[in-house]
Amino acid sequence: MKMIKFMEGIIMELYLKENGLRTSLEYGELEISGDETYGFRPYQLMIASIAGCSGSVFRKILAKQRIEVEDIQITAEATRNPDEANRIEKITLHFIIKGHHLDPEKMYKNLAIARKNCSMVRSVENSIEIEETVKTIELSR
Structure with a gap:
């Protein structure tokens, strides 16, 4: 290690x-590597770190509240500025949550809690805009 x-x-x-x-x-x-044929590109790792941290914290919050979730899918959409060394300016995390008795308003509240407790989001909060969207899919039993 x-x-x-x-x-x-x-x-x-x-x-x-x-x-x-x-x-x-x-x-x-x-x-x-800066060339994706040789490894992960740094911006990919940055976006994956933010999505991974946010999703992990969010899942823990839902588990503590005993919210029945079957699946969570996160799609990360990034906006980069080519005039400023291609820096990441904004990341939108689209959460698709499949489960039972899902309240979209409660999901947004839980995402706000996750945002406050995700170290990766907190590390970039004054330099990269982070936005979340939620779509819930109610599964029948």
């Missing part, structure tokens, strides 16, 4: 290779 944890933070060891960077983590190796 190449991630070292300290009280103050985490240190990741990344190794420069011909076409990008490599790191080994508990789950496996991660290849990062």
Whole structure:
């Protein structure tokens, strides 16, 4: 494992290779490159981190409330600015939730709680606009 944890933070060891960077983590190796034929592009990892964190926290909130969810699908839509080094300006997370007795208004309230407790969203909140949409699909028994 190449991630070292300290009280103050985490240190990741990344190794420069011909076409990008490599790191080994508990789950496996991660290849990062500006060319997607050699690894994940940095912006893809940023978007996936924000969607993954938000979805994980949201799912935990729903589980604590005993809301019956069969499936959650998240589609992330990003807007980048080519005039500013292609920086990510906005990420819209579209949540499609399948389950039983789903209240769309309650889903939005739970997403607001998830936003406050997601470390990735909080890390970028003053530089990347994050927006969420919710679609609920009621499943019959």
